Amino acid sequence: MPDKSLASGDVRNNTFTLNCLINGKAISTEVPAARRLLNVLREDIELSGTKRACEMGRCGACMVLMDGHPVNACLTMAYQCTGTEITTIEGLSEVGLHPVQQAFLEEGGFQCGYCTPGMVISVVGLLGENPQPSQAEVEEALSGNICRCTGYGGIMRAVNKAIEREG
Amino acid sequence: MILNKESSGSRWRTRPDGLDKVSGKLQYLTDMTVDGMLVGRVLRSHHTHARILSIRTWKALEIPGVHAVLTHEDVPGLNGFGIAHPHQPVFCSDRVRYTGDAIAAIAADNDEIAEYALSLIEVDYELLPLLDDPEEAMKMDAILLHAEGNVLHHTKYRKGEPEVVFKDCCHIAEETYWTPRQMHTYMETEGGLFIPEDNGRLTVYSATQHGLMDRIQLSRILDIPQEDIRVISSPIGGSFGGKDELNVQPYGALLALRTRRPVRLHNSRAESVRAGLKRHPMKITMRTGCDDEGKIIAHQVRIISDTGAYATLGAEVLNFATEHVMGPYRIDHVEVEGFAVYTNNGVSGEFRGFGGNQAIFALEGQIDRLAEQLQIDPWELRRRNLREYGDLGPLGQEIAQTDGAFQVWEALSNSKLMDADDSRLISKDQHMRNNEPWIVTGTGAAIAMHGAGLGYGIPDPAGGRLKLAIDGKIEAIFGYEEFGQGLIATMEQMLMEQYGFGADDIRIIIGDTDVVPDSGSSTASRATSMMWMALKRLHPEFTATLLEAAASLSNIGIEGLRIGPGGIWKLDEEVLVSYSELARGLTEPIVCETKFNYPTTPHPRVGAHFLYTYSAIAVRVEVNLLTGRVRITDQFHVVAAGPVANPQGYLGQIEGGSSMAVGFTLSEDAVMSEGNYLTKNLDTYLVPTIIDMNGKIEVQAIEDLPDHDTYGPRGIGEIGSVHLAPAVASAVFHAVGKRVSRLPIEPESLQETPFIPHKAVKIHAG
Numbered sequence: 013m014p015d016k017s018l019a020s021g022d023v024r025n026n027t028f029t030l031n032c033l034i035n036g037k038a039i040s041t042e043v044p045a046a047r048r049l050l051n052v053l054r055e056d057i058e059l060s061g062t063k064r065a066c067e068m069g070r071c072g073a074c075m076v077l078m079d080g081h082p083v084n085a086c087l088t089m090a091y092q093c094t095g096t097e098i099t100t101i102e103g104l105s106e107v108g109l110h111p112v113q114q115a116f117l118e119e120g121g122f123q124c125g126y127c128t129p130g131m132v133i134s135v136v137g138l139l140g141e142n143p144q145p146s147q148a149e150v151e152e153a154l155s156g157n158i159c160r161c162t163g164y165g166g167i168m169r170a171v172n173k174a175i176e177r178e179g
Numbered sequence: 180m181i182l183n184k185e186s187s188g189s190r191w192r193t194r195p196d197g198l199d200k201v202s203g204k205l206q207y208l209t210d211m212t213v214d215g216m217l218v219g220r221v222l223r224s225h226h227t228h229a230r231i232l233s234i235r236t237w238k239a240l241e242i243p244g245v246h247a248v249l250t251h252e253d254v255p256g257l258n259g260f261g262i263a264h265p266h267q268p269v270f271c272s273d274r275v276r277y278t279g280d281a282i283a284a285i286a287a288d289n290d291e292i293a294e295y296a297l298s299l300i301e302v303d304y305e306l307l308p309l310l311d312d313p314e315e316a317m318k319m320d321a322i323l324l325h326a327e328g329n330v331l332h333h334t335k336y337r338k339g340e341p342e343v344v345f346k347d348c349c350h351i352a353e354e355t356y357w358t359p360r361q362m363h364t365y366m367e368t369e370g371g372l373f374i375p376e377d378n379g380r381l382t383v384y385s386a387t388q389h390g391l392m393d394r395i396q397l398s399r400i401l402d403i404p405q406e407d408i409r410v411i412s413s414p415i416g417g418s419f420g421g422k423d424e425l426n427v428q429p430y431g432a433l434l435a436l437r438t439r440r441p442v443r444l445h446n447s448r449a450e451s452v453r454a455g456l457k458r459h460p461m462k463i464t465m466r467t468g469c470d471d472e473g474k475i476i477a478h479q480v481r482i483i484s485d486t487g488a489y490a491t492l493g494a495e496v497l498n499f500a501t502e503h504v505m506g507p508y509r510i511d512h513v514e515v516e517g518f519a520v521y522t523n524n525g526v527s528g529e530f531r532g533f534g535g536n537q538a539i540f541a542l543e544g545q546i547d548r549l550a551e552q553l554q555i556d557p558w559e560l561r562r563r564n565l566r567e568y569g570d571l572g573p574l575g576q577e578i579a580q581t582d583g584a585f586q587v588w589e590a591l592s593n594s595k596l597m598d599a600d601d602s603r604l605i606s607k608d609q610h611m612r613n614n615e616p617w618i619v620t621g622t623g624a625a626i627a628m629h630g631a632g633l634g635y636g637i638p639d640p641a642g643g644r645l646k647l648a649i650d651g652k653i654e655a656i657f658g659y660e661e662f663g664q665g666l667i668a669t670m671e672q673m674l675m676e677q678y679g680f681g682a683d684d685i686r687i688i689i690g691d692t693d694v695v696p697d698s699g700s701s702t703a704s705r706a707t708s709m710m711w712m713a714l715k716r717l718h719p720e721f722t723a724t725l726l727e728a729a730a731s732l733s734n735i736g737i738e739g740l741r742i743g744p745g746g747i748w749k750l751d752e753e754v755l756v757s758y759s760e761l762a763r764g765l766t767e768p769i770v771c772e773t774k775f776n777y778p779t780t781p782h783p784r785v786g787a788h789f790l791y792t793y794s795a796i797a798v799r800v801e802v803n804l805l806t807g808r809v810r811i812t813d814q815f816h817v818v819a820a821g822p823v824a825n826p827q828g829y830l831g832q833i834e835g836g837s838s839m840a841v842g843f844t845l846s847e848d849a850v851m852s853e854g855n856y857l858t859k860n861l862d863t864y865l866v867p868t869i870i871d872m873n874g875k876i877e878v879q880a881i882e883d884l885p886d887h888d889t890y891g892p893r894g895i896g897e898i899g900s901v902h903l904a905p906a907v908a909s910a911v912f913h914a915v916g917k918r919v920s921r922l923p924i925e926p927e928s929l930q931e932t933p934f935i936p937h938k939a940v941k942i943h944a945g
Contacts, residue, residue: 068860164869
């Protein structure tokens with residue numbers, strides 16, 4: 013039996029009403045419970061900043077913040093989002109660029125840019141929990157985000173700049 | 180100059196496409212949606228090699244929500260594509276040659292319906308023998324994969340009499356080298372949106388490195404005039420050569436025209452692995468001999484390249500490898516023979532470095548092996564054989580002369596990494612005294628001379644257009660594509676520095692076949708050179724026309740005017756006429772256009788290059804003897820490529836190329852077994868992460884060119900990726916005394932049995 017307090021909707025079709033906050037906005041949408049957050053974001057509410065790449069949690073292109081913690085949107089089911097607060101790359105810069113985005117911009121921490129939203133989200137998530145991470149902590153926090161273009165040099169310089177500014 | 184943000188000063192600029200990228204606002208072509216859009220899916224072969232007996236689609240067509248199911252019978256024009264040789268079927272009709280072969284395509288209301296419908300298409304096959312080894316495929320009795328035979332291309336180059344001279348050699352190195360089936364792993368998989376327009380035209384939003392080439396190919400397939408197709412092809416989430424061939428475009432286009440509805444396709448990663456191109460795996464056998472002074476006098480090479488089921492650029496890649504197995508060395512007696520061979524493996528194609536990576540790995544390995552026999556420093560042996568200013572190119576062809584080879588050799592010799600020469604002599608015993616005796620270190624180096632442009636005998640047009648638009652923007656209109664390499668940023672910087680415009684004055688228009696002139700492809704490290712040359716050619720006419728227009732508006736002679744940010748300036752004083760005022764004062768827009776060809780050698784040898792970039796690299800590695808894992812702690816790249824057009828882009832290309840080479844060297848192999856990929860996604864295909872790239876990378880740019888040189892900046896898109904592997908192999912040898920001949924380096928080949936205390940063994944034995 014689905015938990016009625018969490019899920020309502022057409023149980024026969026295995027759909028439910030997802031209620032959550034996305035970038036500060038209350039969302040209520042009817043989706044299959046096992047629909048992935050990645051598809052909800054990109055297709056149902058047309059936030060294409062969250063990128064589709066490996067779809068198995070290995071590349072980090074689809075990272076979003078769930079209650080402040082980075083998660084892979086491709087591994088997160090819609091039902092798991094009930095009552096949470098999701099922040100996507102679009103949500104970070106609603107009132108001007110986030111300092112992490114600014115650092116990526118200045119240091120050239122991107123090339124094709126396809127991994128950048130996920131990369132930025134991981135850095136924001138890390139600095140939210142630990143504003144002065146060590147190099148090893150940065151590496152660990154970003155080890156789930158693959159960038160094929162930059163060789164990570166520009167990304168590391170951007171992260172260091174963001175840390176410097178936070179301090 | 181050590182290239183970094185500090186040394187670049189104000190030339191380190193924010194990329195014009197940066198804001199949208201860091202904020203997630205940039206819409207890639209796979210992000211686009213329109214109302215009423217259908218999704219497209221492709222059915223691919225169930226077998227690696229089989230005859231198709233029948234295809235039944237009616238069950239799929241009956242599913243509500245399915246709008247079209249297409250097969251080979253629905254291709255109005257040529258049922259084939261391929262830049263060089265258009266023989267890869269859009270849809271297979273009678274035979275499949277690899278598991279990525281397409282048989283049918285579906286347009287449906289959503290992914291779930293499309294997926295279900297795909298499962299209802301029935302194909303009857305008769306299995307054919309599998310050919311997954313190029314050498315088996317070359318045998319006389321092998322089943323033919325293509326009517327013309329299983330050898331796609333054969334190269335042969337010879338000078339002197341190597342077999343005779345080998346008899347005089349004091350030392351001979353003989354080795355066979357294997358390189359992996361590397362995957363481009365662009366983060367954005369193939370895809371796009373295909374829209375049939377009301378006026379009967381088709382708009383294709385899909386990634387490519389040459390929109391005009393896609394348009395030609397789609398026109399042939401769809402049997403409609405090129406003018407009826409508009410290809411919009413930027414921005415792209417990475418390509419590295421992997422999206423130069425058509426991939427989803429034929430299916431999207433056919434489905435859109437059939438359904439008269441917009442159709443979106445976006446490959447899953449698994450589909451991308453299955454159907455997409457890879458770097459050619461090569462087996463390169465070399466025999467190289469020198470005299471007692473270390474002068475290399477004879478060099479024999481045999482290359483076997485696995486091109487997979489279809490040609491794409493397999494022949495051209497083999498030509499490139501054939502040229503680059505001789506490298507920047509003077510060798511009098513050479514014989515090279517290469518074969519690009521069809522198999523039932525995944526299709527190999529163009530990939531950053533274009534066959535140079537494989538060739539240079541083998542060649543530089545040979546130099547190291549000879550140095551060991553001679554008991555001299557491998558770097559010194561390179562100097563003794565290096566080509567000199569005035570020497571011909573590897574294939575005996577005339578080339579644009581620079582002193583790049585010696586410049587990079589010397590700069591690397593003076594580097595800290597190489598200077599710590601004593602560190603190169605540290606024995607393993609000394610490392611044993613460290614706290615972690617199972618970690619040993621070594622230093623290694625390699626050198627490369629890498630051709631740019633498509634080479635002799637292949638059409639390589641270039642050109643572009645500058646325009647003062649009606650709204651006062653200076654438009655730079657070029658037929659190139661932005662796939663992350665920073666082309667737009669480089670173009671903007673050139674326009675500012677060569678012409679004096681401000682960034683806000685400029686509008687760059689690329690990636691739209693309806694408006695761009697043919698500038699050739701964005702491949703082969705050619706675009707920066709071609710933009711620079713085009714802007715140089717356009718400069719006199721465009722600036723003179725702007726100044727004349729301003730002069731006639733202001734009644735000041737053109738000698739009192741100059742181009743500046745915001746408009747035409749009265750020499751050093753102030754803006755006299757803004758560009759928008761200038762545009763408003765015109766009766767006709769100011770437009771200048773240029774057309775030319777990429778410079779080529781006059782020697783008629785197909786594929787031979789004229790412009791080269793030189794680079795040397797030193798690396799320091801740590802080898803963990805317990806795990807066999809190699810970690811690169813330091814990289815020093817010296818690149819001689821002429822003036823640095825865009826420091827941030829240059830550094831990014833070298834750092835990024837190097838990271839791709841780290842994968843090629845240490846972890847990346849799209850493993851196939853019996854024609855099927857065992858590595859299907861990024862859980863088993865291991866691309867370097869930030870932890871793998873946590874060593875130090877320094878890049879030194881050598882900018883001088885001879886006074887008479889007119890070619891400007893050389894390409895740097897590939898040079899960072901071509902010589903890291905042999906440098907690492909050399910460093911590994913220095914660390915552990917084992918020679919690497921197969922990539923990626925197999926950890927088990929470097930593992931050593933852990934140290935076991937004797938006492939414990941004795942007690943146990945007792």
